[in-house]
Amino acid sequence: MRPYITTKVEVREENLGDIAGHVERGLDESLKRLGVDYVDFVQIHNGPVMHTPKLEGRSYTHLSIEDYLRPGGALEGLQRVQAAGKARFIGFITRGNDADAARQLIDTGMFNLINVSVNLINPSAAGLPNGMRVNQDWGGILGYANAHGVGAAVYSPLASWYLSDDGASGGDPHPMGYGVRTPESGALGRHQARQFAFLSKNLHPDTQEDDHDLAQAALRYVLSLEGVSSVLGGFSDALQVVENSAASGRGPLSEANMARIEMVWRGNFGLEA
Numbered sequence: 001m002r003p004y005i006t007t008k009v010e011v012r013e014e015n016l017g018d019i020a021g022h023v024e025r026g027l028d029e030s031l032k033r034l035g036v037d038y039v040d041f042v043q044i045h046n047g048p049v050m051h052t053p054k055l056e057g058r059s060y061t062h063l064s065i066e067d068y069l070r071p072g073g074a075l076e077g078l079q080r081v082q083a084a085g086k087a088r089f090i091g092f093i094t095r096g097n098d099a100d101a102a103r104q105l106i107d108t109g110m111f112n113l114i115n116v117s118v119n120l121i122n123p124s125a126a127g128l129p130n131g132m133r134v135n136q137d138w139g140g141i142l143g144y145a146n147a148h149g150v151g152a153a154v155y156s157p158l159a160s161w162y163l164s165d166d167g168a169s170g171g172d173p174h175p176m177g178y179g180v181r182t183p184e185s186g187a188l189g190r191h192q193a194r195q196f197a198f199l200s201k202n203l204h205p206d207t208q209e210d211d212h213d214l215a216q217a218a219l220r221y222v223l224s225l226e227g228v229s230s231v232l233g234g235f236s237d238a239l240q241v242v243e244n245s246a247a248s249g250r251g252p253l254s255e256a257n258m259a260r261i262e263m264v265w266r267g268n269f270g271l272e273a
Contacts, residue, residue, distance in 0.1 A: 005034065006041035008093070010060035011067070011074060019067060023077025027086055041113055042087040044074045047095035048105055065101050068092075075110060089113055096124075099139025106148050113151045115232075116141055118225065120218050120261065121159040121192045126225050129265040146227030153230045154222050162189035163218040168197040195264045199257060209254040216247040217257070224252035
């Protein structure tokens, strides 16, 4: 069975003069490296924004709506590779605080998929509970995409490893784990994750409502959200693949656990350690 294959194209300062051509060339290079004739999904790795961001050097974090939609822009490049049969579906990434721009792209009716981050520490893509504040707000984009027939592939479901038994208990990430963590961000991430330690059978065996560790609980929460098509978990070894894959198909978290999660959210734990 052929797996679903996805790839991304990043637009940098040097590509702004011919974004559409860069998308075509970038995908051709990916196809060659992958040894396939087409991919199922190709996405722009720059999050859309209403203003014109300053791209310098290797920076690709954002791209203006104008550069997405203008003649010769990112959307035209995606449509070219789709028309050529090199990609079945097209999409883009969202990075938070960009819901207006993301909705504008969805409104074109041309996109099939978005990448979006949603997790127990930041549920804003699914909607924020009353009283909760976050630094990066995805503005309920999951529901908007779903209502417009656009799928969502969720990245960072474990909040960059912190939503794991090791993260919640003050441990260290796997040596293969990726992520830039300053002492300040590390302390905050561990503090936030500890608020959900009750979800782990290993950390709180006497109060556990269900048979899962924290990572599995975090994945089950994301998988239960309406509009989620796929969850992109990061794996550092084979054991993590086995353990985290076990969350698939197990259904949502218990009502009791969801009630406790709501209490954590309403306590607005998110911005200060």
